[in-house]
Amino acid sequence: MVANWKENPETEAEALGLFRKLAKIPRNRNTEIVICPPFVYLEKIAEEFKNLESRARLALGGQDIFWEKTGAFTGEIGPTMLRSLGAAYAIIGHSERRKFLRETDEMVNKKVVASLEAGLKVILCVGEPLAIRRQGFTAAKKFVRRQLAEDLRRTSHIKFQTSSSLVIAYEPIWAIGTGKNCPPFDAARMAAFIKLQARHLKPPVRVLYGGSVNSKNIADYLKNKEIGGALVGGASLNAAEFGRIIKAAGSR
Numbered sequence: 001m002v003a004n005w006k007e008n009p010e011t012e013a014e015a016l017g018l019f020r021k022l023a024k025i026p027r028n029r030n031t032e033i034v035i036c037p038p039f040v041y042l043e044k045i046a047e048e049f050k051n052l053e054s055r056a057r058l059a060l061g062g063q064d065i066f067w068e069k070t071g072a073f074t075g076e077i078g079p080t081m082l083r084s085l086g087a088a089y090a091i092i093g094h095s096e097r098r099k100f101l102r103e104t105d106e107m108v109n110k111k112v113v114a115s116l117e118a119g120l121k122v123i124l125c126v127g128e129p130l131a132i133r134r135q136g137f138t139a140a141k142k143f144v145r146r147q148l149a150e151d152l153r154r155t156s157h158i159k160f161q162t163s164s165s166l167v168i169a170y171e172p173i174w175a176i177g178t179g180k181n182c183p184p185f186d187a188a189r190m191a192a193f194i195k196l197q198a199r200h201l202k203p204p205v206r207v208l209y210g211g212s213v214n215s216k217n218i219a220d221y222l223k224n225k226e227i228g229g230a231l232v233g234g235a236s237l238n239a240a241e242f243g244r245i246i247k248a249a250g251s252r
């Protein structure tokens, strides 16, 4: 279960407060929680993380990563830098970055390869826009298939360390932050399709669903065995609500 805070909260004090609350949520044996704050808060949060009584099934992640480890790349942060802070994951290819920062599949692919090679676990986001979805489910599958083919180029040779080394999040763009969540049956069908497209990767990838997930709808997603968890935006900024989501995930 991944908490993507996006560009929130506004101050470091609030970020630390939120992290402390999320870290206190009881973690079920089969649920791992990954918290992805903005980069600027990561160092302080990583210090808190290291001092927690129990870090079992809790991890930190970045919301993006650059493909070079170091160099003249103003503003960028490399996979080793992120790992050296104690973060285990990076979200890559989120639709908001593809839209607002014009990230292409070629860039996403470079980030995926560099991260995996550096031992950083990857949460790769894919998903179709509304205009494609309106054409039907087959069009949506075609869109996602092309994204996966491009985003996962040159990954077959990489030896994944664990089954969570590469996680793919299906986030239909029209369901993000809109309250219009994707019907769980469709999300499960797409998750199965994604696993089929990534079947050459060993161990098999896990697929998450993301888009307007909350404590009321999470159980409907997780009852499908194809869906291994959720990538949660807005609801991860509210510790009580995220706690209810985690509770529901634990009882599936």
Ligand code: 13P
Pocket: 004, 094, 171, 175, 176, 177, 178, 179, 210, 211, 212, 213, 231, 232, 233, 234, 235
């Ligand atoms: P919301 O949960 O706010 O819809 O955001 C989903 C998302 O984009 C997570 O990465």
